[in-house]
Every structure is written in structure tokens, then in C-alpha cells.
Amino acid sequence: MVNFKEEIVKILSEKIENLTEDEIRNSIETPPNYEMGDFAFPVFSLAKVYRKNPAVIASEIAGSIESNLFEKVESQSAYINFFLNKKVLSEEVLSEVHDKEEDYGKVDIGKNRNVVVEYSSPNIAKPFHIGHIRTTIIGDSIKRIYDFLGYNTISINHLGDYGTQFGLLIVAIKKWGDLKVIEQDPIPELLKLYVKINAEMEDDPTLLDDSRSAFTALENGDEEAIKLWEWIVEVSLKEFNKVYDMFDIHFDSYAGESFYSDKMPAIVEKLEESGALKDSEGAKIVDLEKYGLPPSLIIKSDGSTIYITRDLAAAKYRHDTYKPYKNIYVVGSQQILHFQQLKGILKEMGYDWADEVVHVAFGMVALEEGTLSTRKGRVVYLEDVLNKAKEKVEEILTQREEEKGIKIENKEELAAQVGIGAVKFQELFNQRIKDYVFSWDKTLSFDGETGPYVQYVHARISSLLEKGNFSLDNKYDPSLLNSEEEINILRTLYRFTDVVVDAHEKYEPYFVTRYTVELAKQFNKYYNTTQVIVDDELLKNTRLMLCYAVKTVIKEGLNLIGVAAPEKM
Numbered sequence: 001m002v003n004f005k006e007e008i009v010k011i012l013s014e015k016i017e018n019l020t021e022d023e024i025r026n027s028i029e030t031p032p033n034y035e036m037g038d039f040a041f042p043v044f045s046l047a048k049v050y051r052k053n054p055a056v057i058a059s060e061i062a063g064s065i066e067s068n069l070f071e072k073v074e075s076q077s078a079y080i081n082f083f084l085n086k087k088v089l090s091e092e093v094l095s096e097v098h099d100k101e102e103d104y105g106k107v108d109i110g111k112n113r114n115v116v117v118e119y120s121s122p123n124i125a126k127p128f129h130i131g132h133i134r135t136t137i138i139g140d141s142i143k144r145i146y147d148f149l150g151y152n153t154i155s156i157n158h159l160g161d162y163g164t165q166f167g168l169l170i171v172a173i174k175k176w177g178d179l180k181v182i183e184q185d186p187i188p189e190l191l192k193l194y195v196k197i198n199a200e201m202e203d204d205p206t207l208l209d210d211s212r213s214a215f216t217a218l219e220n221g222d223e224e225a226i227k228l229w230e231w232i233v234e235v236s237l238k239e240f241n242k243v244y245d246m247f248d249i250h251f252d253s254y255a256g257e258s259f260y261s262d263k264m265p266a267i268v269e270k271l272e273e274s275g276a277l278k279d280s281e282g283a284k285i286v287d288l289e290k291y292g293l294p295p296s297l298i299i300k301s302d303g304s305t306i307y308i309t310r311d312l313a314a315a316k317y318r319h320d321t322y323k324p325y326k327n328i329y330v331v332g333s334q335q336i337l338h339f340q341q342l343k344g345i346l347k348e349m350g351y352d353w354a355d356e357v358v359h360v361a362f363g364m365v366a367l368e369e370g371t372l373s374t375r376k377g378r379v380v381y382l383e384d385v386l387n388k389a390k391e392k393v394e395e396i397l398t399q400r401e402e403e404k405g406i407k408i409e410n411k412e413e414l415a416a417q418v419g420i421g422a423v424k425f426q427e428l429f430n431q432r433i434k435d436y437v438f439s440w441d442k443t444l445s446f447d448g449e450t451g452p453y454v455q456y457v458h459a460r461i462s463s464l465l466e467k468g469n470f471s472l473d474n475k476y477d478p479s480l481l482n483s484e485e486e487i488n489i490l491r492t493l494y495r496f497t498d499v500v501v502d503a504h505e506k507y508e509p510y511f512v513t514r515y516t517v518e519l520a521k522q523f524n525k526y527y528n529t530t531q532v533i534v535d536d537e538l539l540k541n542t543r544l545m546l547c548y549a550v551k552t553v554i555k556e557g558l559n560l561i562g563v564a565a566p567e568k569m
């Protein structure tokens, strides 16, 4: 496909000698509306060199440009505005969709680059709660976006399956636990035991000693302790997998914290060697003042390692194993300091690759009052949220069946696709760092900027294509698309790759989410103003080709945020 922006760079670099191609490329802007052109180039920076009024420079350069890729090139004060040749735009977009179909917009800028994306990472024996929803959904989308751009991604679930709390759990299970009961409903039961031992410990300090020795036993490979720990991991994972299945999210690696337990001595040794490790009241710390950060505790006074020690080992392991272009951690903003310290320590260790570590942080999610009654205690389980989303959509679909006297095929599957898709869509609708309030009404509405709305437009186009007997073999004529609605849709379709590239650079899936809404809205407007299925075969097929392009890109956009695109709704 013609790259209009690059063509502008080429044209301008011939006209302007004092600027490099990169400088030109970086100054090209997308005007706020199409009346000001598709692209604009400000000439302010040239005023000094040419010793001329910017408006004069802009008008002289604009007047000297001749290219059939642009319908017109105009100056407007200090800007040169480029208006795309609509026929070329239409030809380019339609032939690209025609030839590439579902691969439309794909590029391979990530070729031969590995990218590690770590996300979800729930804690074993603890609830997979609503807070984990964000890392899971954002992380999965980032992985999909990187895949689309040709990177080789490795998704990692850094399970919280290690630490002194397992000593507590082992003791609690042995004392009060009934394995059968736990197996029935593992997470709430394990949580109860955990809460209980923490409470009892206050009156009975021997419990703390028992727990410490249980953890030491675990670390030293004691068979019984290991067996119990493995069992805890297994029953917890079984629960987590229910959620992952509902989400249709899976990982290439489940190397959790315990995976690094035997890799920590080497890291500590290396830390010692680098001279970064300092004694502090029996504990070992790394001073990070030069990074403007508080010191980081690495080894406690009782000799045990902690969370960050395992993260150091994990970062090193990922570097050695995957040689990643980026090692991305999708973890909440509460851990910003943790990851700053992690990077600082890696730098202190002399690892020049420390900057491959990228912390993609996000804000908190709160539930609207009355959103969900909690099962046990105050924790909101993610599984319940997803089931409720599904149920609610099923209700809506049933209501629709009754109103319209129709029968919706595979209603349950559709309800899952729409309900869970809606939750993901809502989750990826805003800048990730913003806190947001989860609301059912907003999430599940069929109109407005929601997942169901975009899915509905997709399904609507499907039935339109069917009704019009669309086939990719039909003849079409790109020059027949020239209404304002049509051109605007083509412009949006043309931008697709750029949007995905931006989303990957800034780790912001919401660029893609918003884009799908915009495209869906533009299509609706088109559909309401234009009859697509007309008698004139060529015109009909051309318009259907445009519809097919919209459908393809909506589907791909939804796919990038992990949302299904049902054919019927």
C-alpha cells in the first residue's frame, strides 16, 4: 500500500535541504479535521534559515509540489496541508483488503525480535479477584498487539507461588484443614485458613516458629512440605484456569516465583561481587540514592530472600533465555517503586540490558455500589463477575427473542462472547493509568461506546454481505466511492496500522479500542445515509467491498483486544 506520509517525506526532503528525512517525518502532523488536510507540515523551523515569513515559505513550497497522490497541496499560514487523492486512497485500501483479507494492516516491524510480556500473575491460595482483571486483560491485549506487528512474544504468568506465607498455610492445613473440604472450594477455604492462622498467631507465638520451620523445610526440599505445597498450587491453578478459559487467555510459561528459588544464590553472589550489596543491621540492602530511590532490602536479617530477590533472578533468567527486545511487566501502579528499584539494582550490577525492563502500570478498578454481592468475605471473585456478565447478556438476548419473536442460535455461546467481550472492552477503553469505576450498565449497553455495540455493527455487516451476495471475486470500481462518508471510512481504514503501531509504542490498547468504536460509528452513519444494495451491480459490489473492508478491520481490531466478533447477533 502506498505510504502517503513517506511520500510527503520524500517530496519535502527534495525541496528542503536543511532538514533531514527524520526531522521532516517527525514534524508531520495529522490535523484535527479533514478540512485542514490529511497531513500537515509546519514550516516554522525554516523561517530563520530562509529569512522569510513562514507563511511565504509555506505558500512557495506548497505551490511547487506536483504529485498525483494528492488532490491538492495548500498552504494555510505557516502550514502546508496535504489532501489525499481520494481515488488513489480508495484503490489502495480496497486492493489491500482484497489481497490480504484478514491480514490487512499487518506489518513485520518486530521481525526477529523477542518480547516477553508478563501479566496476570495471581497469588496462589489467594483469590483471583477483580483487581487482577486489569493486568490479565491489558497484558493479553499487549501481547496480541505485539504479535500483530510481527514480534515473537512470550507470555509469562509469574505466579505468586513462593514465600513465607506458604509456611503459614502448611501449618494451618495440618492443624485445622480438611483436604476434602478444601478441594471442594479451594480458594475461599485456603483463605479462611490463612486468616485463621494469622489471627491465632497473636495469642500463640509458637505458630510463627512452626511456620518458619515449615517454610525452611520447604526450601530444603522436605518431601512432605513439598507435597503439600504442590497440592496447594495445583488446586489453586485449577480455579485460576476456570477464569483463563472463560477469558480465552493462555500463557506460554507459568514460571512463577518458585521457579527462581534455585536461581537466587547466583544473583546474590553477583550482587556481592558488584559491591552493591551493603550490610544494614544484619540485613542486606542495595543503596539506590543515585537514582533518587529509597534503598532496597534484598536479604532479610534471618537470611531469607524476598519478592524483589526473585524478580532479580527472573529478569536475569528472561534476559539469558529470551534475549528480549523488551521485557514487559504489566503490574499495577502500586508497584511502580518496586520496578524502579529492580531496574536500579540491575544497573548497579552492571547489566547494560537493564533498560529492556519495562513496567506497564495501570490504575485501580472500583466497583459501582451494588455491582456484585460478595460470595464470602469482602472479596469479589473474577469468576463471579464473568458469570454475571454472561447471565446478564443472556437475559437481554432472551428479551430480544420474545420481542421480535425470533430464536437466537447458540444463545449461550453468544452470551459468553458478548458478556465477556464487553468486560474486556470496557477494561481497555481508557488510558490504563486512570482509575475507573466498573458499571454493568455502561459495560453491557448495546449502544454507546461499548463492546456489544461494536460487535453488533460487525454482525450487521455480515448479514448485509450475505444479503448482497458479496464475493471477493466480484468486480468493483474504487472510483465510485466518493461521498464524504465513504471517504472518511477509507481514511480511517487507511490509518489502522498506524493506530496499532502507536498502541504498541505506548503500551496503550485503548487506542485500538477507541479506533474500533470510531470505525463502527462511521459505518453506522454510512449505513443510515446510503443504500448499499442497489440495482447497479458494479456500484453495489463496490459498496459491499467497502463494507467488507470495515468488517475485516473491526474484526481484527476486536481480536487485538481479545474480543470475539460474532457473525450473528
Ligand code: ARG
Pocket (backbone or CB within 6 Å): 118, 121, 122, 123, 158, 159, 160, 311, 314, 329, 331
Ligand atoms: N503476584 C503479584 C501480585 O499479585 C504480582 C507479580 C508481578 N510480577 C512480578 N514480576 N513482580 O501482586
